[in-house]
Amino acid sequence: MTREESLTLLTQAGAVKRGATMWRRRLLDAVADAGMRTMQWLVILLLLVMTVTLLMRSLPILRQVGALELLRSHAWHPMAGRFGLAPFIAGSIAVTVVAMAIAVIPAIFCGVYMAEYTSARTRAWLKPLIDLLVGIPSVVYGLWGVLFVVPLIRDRIGPAVDAALGPMSPFFRQTNPSGYGVLAAGVVLALMTFPLIVAVTEEVMRSAPQQMRETLLALGATRWETTKCIVRHAALPGVMAAVVLGFSRAFGETLAVMMVVGNAPRAPTSLFDAAYPLPALIANNYSEMMSVPLYDSALMAAALILLVVVLCFNAVARLVIHRLTGQP
Amino acid sequence: MSKHLSDSILQASVRPAQSLHLKRRRFEESVFLALMRLCMLGAAAALGLILAVIFWRGVGALSVEMLTQPPRGNFYLGGGGGIANAIAGSILLASGATAAAFCLAAPLALYLHAYARRSRLAAWVRLTLDVLWGIPSIVYGAFGFSLMVFLGLRASLLAGVLTLSLVVLPILARTLDEVLRMAPPQLLETGFALGATRLEVAGLLLRQALPGLFTALLLAFGRGIGDAASVLFTAGYTDNLPGGLFSPVASLPLAVFFQLSAPFPSVQERAYASALVLTVMILVISLAAHLSMRRLGKHVVR
Numbered sequence: 001m002t003r004e005e006s007l008t009l010l011t012q013a014g015a016v017k018r019g020a021t022m023w024r025r026r027l028l029d030a031v032a033d034a035g036m037r038t039m040q041w042l043v044i045l046l047l048l049v050m051t052v053t054l055l056m057r058s059l060p061i062l063r064q065v066g067a068l069e070l071l072r073s074h075a076w077h078p079m080a081g082r083f084g085l086a087p088f089i090a091g092s093i094a095v096t097v098v099a100m101a102i103a104v105i106p107a108i109f110c111g112v113y114m115a116e117y118t119s120a121r122t123r124a125w126l127k128p129l130i131d132l133l134v135g136i137p138s139v140v141y142g143l144w145g146v147l148f149v150v151p152l153i154r155d156r157i158g159p160a161v162d163a164a165l166g167p168m169s170p171f172f173r174q175t176n177p178s179g180y181g182v183l184a185a186g187v188v189l190a191l192m193t194f195p196l197i198v199a200v201t202e203e204v205m206r207s208a209p210q211q212m213r214e215t216l217l218a219l220g221a222t223r224w225e226t227t228k229c230i231v232r233h234a235a236l237p238g239v240m241a242a243v244v245l246g247f248s249r250a251f252g253e254t255l256a257v258m259m260v261v262g263n264a265p266r267a268p269t270s271l272f273d274a275a276y277p278l279p280a281l282i283a284n285n286y287s288e289m290m291s292v293p294l295y296d297s298a299l300m301a302a303a304l305i306l307l308v309v310v311l312c313f314n315a316v317a318r319l320v321i322h323r324l325t326g327q328p
Numbered sequence: 329m330s331k332h333l334s335d336s337i338l339q340a341s342v343r344p345a346q347s348l349h350l351k352r353r354r355f356e357e358s359v360f361l362a363l364m365r366l367c368m369l370g371a372a373a374a375l376g377l378i379l380a381v382i383f384w385r386g387v388g389a390l391s392v393e394m395l396t397q398p399p400r401g402n403f404y405l406g407g408g409g410g411i412a413n414a415i416a417g418s419i420l421l422a423s424g425a426t427a428a429a430f431c432l433a434a435p436l437a438l439y440l441h442a443y444a445r446r447s448r449l450a451a452w453v454r455l456t457l458d459v460l461w462g463i464p465s466i467v468y469g470a471f472g473f474s475l476m477v478f479l480g481l482r483a484s485l486l487a488g489v490l491t492l493s494l495v496v497l498p499i500l501a502r503t504l505d506e507v508l509r510m511a512p513p514q515l516l517e518t519g520f521a522l523g524a525t526r527l528e529v530a531g532l533l534l535r536q537a538l539p540g541l542f543t544a545l546l547l548a549f550g551r552g553i554g555d556a557a558s559v560l561f562t563a564g565y566t567d568n569l570p571g572g573l574f575s576p577v578a579s580l581p582l583a584v585f586f587q588l589s590a591p592f593p594s595v596q597e598r599a600y601a602s603a604l605v606l607t608v609m610i611l612v613i614s615l616a617a618h619l620s621m622r623r624l625g626k627h628v629v630r
Contacts, residue, residue, distance in 0.1 A: 006522040014535070015519065015528040029525035036439040039432060040453050043501075046494070047456060050463075050471045057474050106367040113364035126368065128618050133375055135547075135614045136607065137554025139581035143588065143603045144378045147385055191374055198371075224357035245462065252464020254557035255585060279466045279557065286473070286561050303470035307463065314462040318455055 051307060058301035061294050070301060076265045078285075083298040089305070090267035091182075091275030095257060096250040098186030098271070099193060104243055107194045111201025111242070116227045133195040142259035145188040150260055153187075154179030158272055175270045180262035183271045188256050193246040200245055200321065204238025205230065207325040238324045241317035248313040252306055254279035278302045379607070386604025389597035395605070399567045404587070406594040411602050413569050414583035418606075420485060420570050421563060421579055422552035425492035426545060429500045432493075434534070434541075437504035442516070442530035454505065460498035466557040468495050473561040486573045488563025495558050500548040507540030508533055539620055546617040550610055556581030580606045 010016040016025065061070065065083060073084025114126060158174040165172035208230045216226040231239065262274025263284065282299050391410075399409035436453070444450040472491030481487050511533055519529040534541070556579065564576030565586065580602060587599035 003523070010519075010522050010524050010528065013532065015524050015532050025525050025528070029527040032435075032527045032530075033443060036435045036443065037449075039436055040439060040444070040449055042432075043436065043453055043460070043497075044456050047460065050467070053471055053474050054467075106370060109360075109364045109367040110371060113368055117361065117364065128614070129372055129375060131618075132611075132614055133371065135550055135554070135610050136378065137556070137581055137610060139554070139556055139584045140378070140382060140603050140607050140610075143584060143600065144381050146588065147600070148377070148381050191378075194371060222353050222357045224360050225353065248462055249464075252466060254464065254466040255581065259585070259588070279464060282466055282470060283557060283560055300470060300474065303467050307467045310463055310467070311459060314459045315455070318458040318462075322451070322455060322458075 047311070051304075051311070054300055054304040054307055058297050058304050061297035061301050064294060070298075071305075074267065078292050078295050078298070081294065083294065085278070085298070085302060085305070087265050087267045088276055088278045088281050088302065091261070092251055092277040092279075094182050094268045094275055095185045095189060095261060095277050096247055098182055099189035099250045100243065100247055102186060102190035103194045103197060103246060107197035107246070108201050108239060108242075110194075111198045111239075112205060112227055112231070114198065114202040115205035116223065116230075130195045130198050133191065134199075138192065138253060138256040139259075141188050141192055142256035145184055145256060145260035149184050149187050150179040152179075153181075153184050153272070157183070161271070171270055173270050174272045176262065176272045176274055178262065178274075179272075180260055181272045181274045182261065182268050185257045185261040185275070185277075188260055189250045189253055192253060192256060193250045196249055197242045197246040200242035201235075201239050204235045204242070204321060204324050207238075208234040235324070237320050241320040241324075244313050244317040248310045248317075251313075252279055252310050254283050258283055278306055282306075382600070382603055382607050385597075385600040386607075387601075389594075389601035390604060391601075394598065394601055398569050403567065404590050404592075404595055406592045411578075411580070411583050411598070411605070413567060414578040414580045414602065415605065417485075417563070417566075417570050417577035418553050418580040420577060421488050421492055421559060422549050424485070424489035425496050425552045426500070426549045428489060428493035429496040429548060430545065433497055433501035433504055436501045437508055438530040438534060440505055441508045441511075441533055442526045454502075457498045457502050457505075461502060464557070465495050465555050466560075469558040469561045472558065476562060482574070483562060483564030483576045484574045485563060485570060485577045488559045488577060488579075491558045491562040492552050492555060495555055496548045496552050499551055500544055503544035503547055504537075504541065507537045507544055510540065511536045543617045543620045546613055546620065550613040550617070553613070554581060554606065554610060556585065580609075 007016065011018055061083060065073075070083060070085055071089065072086055073082070074086045075082045075084045076087060110130075114123060114130075118126060154177065158177075158179065161172050162174035166174065212230060212234065213226055216229055217223070221229070257277055258280035261277060261280060263276050263280055264274035265276045265281075266273070268275040282302050285295070285299060288295070393408065394410040395415065396412055397408070397410035398413040399411070400407050403409045436457075440450045440453065444453075468491055472487060472494070475481075475490075476483070476487045515532060515536055516529055519532050524532070559579050560582065563579060565578050565582055566576045567578070568575075570577045584599050584602045584606065587595050587602060590596065590599075
């Protein structure tokens with residue numbers, strides 16, 4: 001094929017403008033290369049800029065109070081100039097851990113089921129279902145929590161658990177008759193993180209080598225034994241990464257949690273206590289934060305803590321997943 | 329296959345045969361299969377429950393006035409009016425943010441496929457996008473707020489769109505990336521073989537991925553419309569219809585939130601109705617995205 005012929009083909013396909021000279025095409029290519037390469041770096045820079053901005057904005061409080069004191073102190077009296085983030089961090093961790101305790105095992109089971117046991121047709125039905133759970137806005141989850149989960153905990157689960165397990169440990173005592181608290185937030189968060197864990201588990205299971213599956217089946221293993229072996233030898237880090245991703249998603253969820261968690265700035269000691277996670281703290285106080293000295297700085301420090309925790313968890317988990325799925 | 333792998337396969341296959349009868353192994357399988365099906369069913373039931381509760385509680389307060397009127401003076405005390413301000417505001421915010429993010433995401437994704445194929449930079453950019461995807465929107469909100477203060481902007485549509493576009497960017501870029509990955513590799517190879525420049529090949533790719541691109545845009549739009557934490561600081565809230573780029577706008581999720589925190593039952597009823605409106609919008613968008621993805625699947629060579 002001559003050069004002219006290939007050029008004609010490209011022009012017909014609409015890739016090359018009629019009558020464009022080679023010089024012009026090369027120039028456009030180079031300009032686009034430079035422009036788009038800058039964009040790539042901008043994206044990487046964005047992470048850096050976000051971290052630095054939040055760090056700069058929280059510097060005043062870090063200087064005044066000290067980072068360790070800020071993380072350790074339980075005294076939260078913004079008007080008196082005392083900022084301790086410990087109750088909020090404890091609240092965030094409590095809510096997230098409860099959510100994970102509820103969500104992880106069913107989500108892994110579902111992910112495994114989607115990867116190993118479904119035909120393409122069933123999957124075409126199940127996948128949109130999981131996707132829809134991702135798509136529902138967090139305020140709708142929150143409202144569902146208020147309308148359904150909170151009354152359920154207040155009237156049924158709370159008294160039952162209190163009667164059965166309360167005498168054994170203060171952790172199960174129904175300290176808070178309203179129903180708004182750690183457990184309600186945990187249930188709502190569990191549903192919100194569920195689809196993420198399912199999707200990632202499925203992805204890493206699917207990227208396990210097909211020969212492994214075939215060999216095991218050929219040797220007479222049942223499907224479940226095959227699955228177990230794949231999880232144990234190929235997918236385990238990926239499944240753990242899925243859980244870590246779910247954890248960090250739950251850690252940063254704002255509106256839904258804020259609506260059902262009760263928002264009391266104390267470290268929760270029982271499953272039914274009201275708590276006050278970090279994102280709720282930021283969202284609830286945005287309006288007054290400019291009027292009290294150091295308040296905005298304290299809230300930005302809270303955002304910085306969120307960012308750093310999520311960043312570390314996400315980076316590690318995503319690295320593991322990229323390794324496993326062999327993304328270029 | 330590595331030594332380690334073949335050993336473990338041998339172990340896994342030999343051990344059960346020695347210690348367990350086939351019946352017991354089958355039984356174990358059926359138990360776990362039932363468990364997995366149960367979990368799947370539980371998820372479906374939870375989804376159904378959410379939708380049922382939202383529909384059942386929301387339908388009552390829904391009216392034409394709700395959808396077409398902005399709130400009147402005593403709206404939060406149970407007076408007349410509706411949430412047209414929030415619906416319009418949300419659509420403006422989400423479409424603006426999706427458009428802004430698309431301008432950055434499309435070149436990003438195309439570059440990853442036409443220029444930086446299998447390069448180190450591409451791996452890093454994908455990792456960064458994935459990490460950005462995971463960052464909570466409240467952090468974007470706080471960051472956007474800091475930028476606003478720095479630039480001297482007030483809470484406004486513009487600030488809301490900018491912040492929301494940061495939230496949407498990784499979602500859009502990664503979805504586009506996946507869509508472009510589905511394009512047949514022959515397309516690239518043929519293009520390069522005919523002497524096309526990388527930019528021209530990117531154009532070919534873009535045309536091939538057009539239906540998938542539509543899906544990605546819809547998904548990003550749906551995510552943008554449902555996101556509240558990032559616009560809480562930056563877009564503000566107002567009872568008026570959106571006035572301009574530099575005035576605050578209302579958004580649906582925040583409308584739900586604020587109405588719910590009012591002490592009057594009749595206003596709370598409206599929160600349920602607003603949530604229903606939001607949910608229906610999301611359902612329609614998801615359905616459209618799903619259908620367009622199916623159509624895409626038909627025409628792509630795999």
